[in-house]
Amino acid sequence: MDTVITTEQLVKRFGSRTAVHGLDLEVRRGEVFGVIGPNGAGKTTTMRMLLDIVRPTSGSATVLGRNPRTGGAGLRRRIGFLPGELLLEGRANAGELLSHYARISGPVPPRRIPELAERLGLDLSRQIRGLSKGNKQKLGLIQAFMHQPELLVLDEPTSGLDPLVQQEFLAMVREAARAGQTVFLSSHVLSEVEHVADRVAILREGRLLSVSDVPSLRAGAGHHVRAVLADADVAGVRALLEAVPGLRDLAVHADGGGATVTATVDGAVDPLVKSLARCTVTGLVVAEPDLEEAVLSLYGPSTPTAPLPLGQQRSAADRPLTTTGADRVR
Amino acid sequence: MFADRFPLFARSLSDSRRGIVGWTIAVAATSLMYLASYQTVASAKTSGINNLPESVRVAFDLQDVTSGAGYVQSTVLGMLALVLITVAAVAVGSKAIAGDEETGSLELTLAHGVTRQQVLRQRAAALVVQVGWLAAVVALAILVVTVPVHLGIDAGQAFAGALALGALALVNGAAALAAGAFTGRRVVALVAGVAVAVLGYLANTIGAVVDGVRWLQTVSPVHWAFAERPLTNGVDRGGIGLLLLVAGLLVAVGAWQLNRRDIGV
Numbered sequence: 001m002d003t004v005i006t007t008e009q010l011v012k013r014f015g016s017r018t019a020v021h022g023l024d025l026e027v028r029r030g031e032v033f034g035v036i037g038p039n040g041a042g043k044t045t046t047m048r049m050l051l052d053i054v055r056p057t058s059g060s061a062t063v064l065g066r067n068p069r070t071g072g073a074g075l076r077r078r079i080g081f082l083p084g085e086l087l088l089e090g091r092a093n094a095g096e097l098l099s100h101y102a103r104i105s106g107p108v109p110p111r112r113i114p115e116l117a118e119r120l121g122l123d124l125s126r127q128i129r130g131l132s133k134g135n136k137q138k139l140g141l142i143q144a145f146m147h148q149p150e151l152l153v154l155d156e157p158t159s160g161l162d163p164l165v166q167q168e169f170l171a172m173v174r175e176a177a178r179a180g181q182t183v184f185l186s187s188h189v190l191s192e193v194e195h196v197a198d199r200v201a202i203l204r205e206g207r208l209l210s211v212s213d214v215p216s217l218r219a220g221a222g223h224h225v226r227a228v229l230a231d232a233d234v235a236g237v238r239a240l241l242e243a244v245p246g247l248r249d250l251a252v253h254a255d256g257g258g259a260t261v262t263a264t265v266d267g268a269v270d271p272l273v274k275s276l277a278r279c280t281v282t283g284l285v286v287a288e289p290d291l292e293e294a295v296l297s298l299y300g301p302s303t304p305t306a307p308l309p310l311g312q313q314r315s316a317a318d319r320p321l322t323t324t325g326a327d328r329v330r
Numbered sequence: 331m332f333a334d335r336f337p338l339f340a341r342s343l344s345d346s347r348r349g350i351v352g353w354t355i356a357v358a359a360t361s362l363m364y365l366a367s368y369q370t371v372a373s374a375k376t377s378g379i380n381n382l383p384e385s386v387r388v389a390f391d392l393q394d395v396t397s398g399a400g401y402v403q404s405t406v407l408g409m410l411a412l413v414l415i416t417v418a419a420v421a422v423g424s425k426a427i428a429g430d431e432e433t434g435s436l437e438l439t440l441a442h443g444v445t446r447q448q449v450l451r452q453r454a455a456a457l458v459v460q461v462g463w464l465a466a467v468v469a470l471a472i473l474v475v476t477v478p479v480h481l482g483i484d485a486g487q488a489f490a491g492a493l494a495l496g497a498l499a500l501v502n503g504a505a506a507l508a509a510g511a512f513t514g515r516r517v518v519a520l521v522a523g524v525a526v527a528v529l530g531y532l533a534n535t536i537g538a539v540v541d542g543v544r545w546l547q548t549v550s551p552v553h554w555a556f557a558e559r560p561l562t563n564g565v566d567r568g569g570i571g572l573l574l575l576v577a578g579l580l581v582a583v584g585a586w587q588l589n590r591r592d593i594g595v
Contacts, residue, residue: 014592014595048437048593048594051440051441052440053437053440053441053592053593053594054592054593054594054595055592072445073442073443073444073445073448074443076440076441076442076443076444077442077443079441081438081441081442083434083437083438083441085434086434086438087433087434087435088433088434088435088438089433089435090345091345091348092344092345096344100333100337100341101438101442103333103334103337104337104338104439104442104443104444105442105443106443140438143438
């Protein structure tokens with residue numbers, strides 16, 4: 001497999017604080033790889049290590065076949081980077097600043113900057129210091145995309161963008177992937193990356209909780225089920241359903257002559273439907289899994305006091321993704 | 331095109347063009363004002379200055395205030411223009427790396443196809459150009475008024491004086507730039523630049539007045555710049571060489587640490 005980013009046991013400490021805690025990641029050529037996690041999960045620090053802005057305390061990173069530390073300017077020309085905090089200032093106008101960045105990055109095709117600016121709706125004649133956060137973000141996106149780099153590293157790319165521009169950005173990401181570019185992007189919410197990412201890594205406190213594709217994540221997220229059964233007794237229904245694999249939060253209430261069942265199903269809903277079919281079903285609702293909720297439960301209420309090895313930590317998580325075909329990287 | 335070959339240098343100058351216009355006006359106006367009043371001051375104050383104690387005259391470099399060169403040295407080169415250009419140099423030097431790093435711009439620049447050393451070198455070059463320009467403004471101001479007000483300073487002497495002034499201010503600016511490159515903190519950079527300037531000035535003055543600590547002058551950049559009276563005697567190669575060497579060493583130390591450390595943390 002052709003990998004574009006590989007990290008092995010990557011660790012970064014700032015004084016006594018450990019920002020990244022032995023991270024093993026693999027990003028394949030041409031994929032859109034999302035990293036999500038709450039603030040302080042180590043997303044930004046990881047990205048900065050890939051660009052040689054900060055240096056690893058231990059472990060190694062390989063980007064486009066090179067070590068960021070020795071790859072130098074030549075390596076960075078092949079990468080487009082959007083930093084998480086973009087506090088641009090100055091009296092230069094947006095077009096001047098972009099021309100400057102074009103001079104110090106890979107070759108930018110003529111007309112590319114105005115095209116991207118028009119696409120995202122950025123007025124290139126505006127002064128940088130007068131730009132809103134959203135407009136600065138657009139400028140940051142343009143400088144990352146303009147030289148059509150092999151690898152895009154985008155830290156919270158949609159922050160500050162209005163929904164229409166977010167859609168345009170997602171289209172740009174899809175186009176980049178179609179053109180064979182690899183996209184490594186982060187967000188603190190899943191909904192921003194789920195429609196575009198091939199795979200999603202979930203990070204918390206500098207550790208990798210899981211890596212999976214969105215369908216597996218969705219499968220693991222659990223369907224909410226509500227069924228109304230006629231002519232059923234509560235105890236019988238409960239006995240019947242408790243045998244169903246992957247069922248949790250089961251509640252059965254008497255309802256007239258029948259029963260109302262609510263539950264959450266991890267994985268396939270088929271076994272539950274087959275079991276319910278033995279009763280007379282007068283109502284059935286299977287709700288789309290709530291991905292955000294699933295991810296939030298992975299973030300967890302708080303960390304265990306003693307750091308657990310990856311496997312144990314997963315089983316300690318509320319809804320372990322390993323049981324749902326999540327593809328554990330390394 | 332020039333901006334294509336040295337993009338960071340061109341960007342630095344472009345970013346500070348407004349500041350440079352402002353400093354140019356300030357330096358030119360102040361210098362011209364003091365230079366133009368040479369005759370009035372020289373005739374009116376000579377008696378007053380001669381009544382001052384010897385130590386005060388030495389401390390404020392007023393022994394020779396009646397000659398054109400002495401007057402220009404003590405009011406402009408060693409005082410007002412020095413303060414203005416030093417403040418400009420320290421501001422530019424502290425912004426070059428540390429200021430840029432604190433706003434997050436440096437991170438974005440370094441994510442492109444440039445090395446940290448290129449960034450530092452081209453911004454240091456921009457500092458040299460800006461300080462050099464302001465020093466040249468002082469030389470020009472001297473040349474404009476030297477004949478009308480009988481300063482008796484020729485072009486070579488004016489150049490020598492401005493060169494010494496520029497090299498001295500450059501040491502202060504380089505200290506700020508180096509401290510900023512070393513720490514990434516703008517406040518540290520500012521304090522370092524101001525400290526080098528003030529301590530250098532004090533060392534020169536105290537060394538001149540207090541007999542027991544005359545050696546203090548030998549470690550003062552102010553002394554290196556002006557001890558040989560460039561406005562009278564022309565370029566002092568030794569002094570200028572020492573100032574440029576120290577400025578270069580400061581930048582080299584900053585560059586060494588900039589290459590090793592994390593950016594923007």
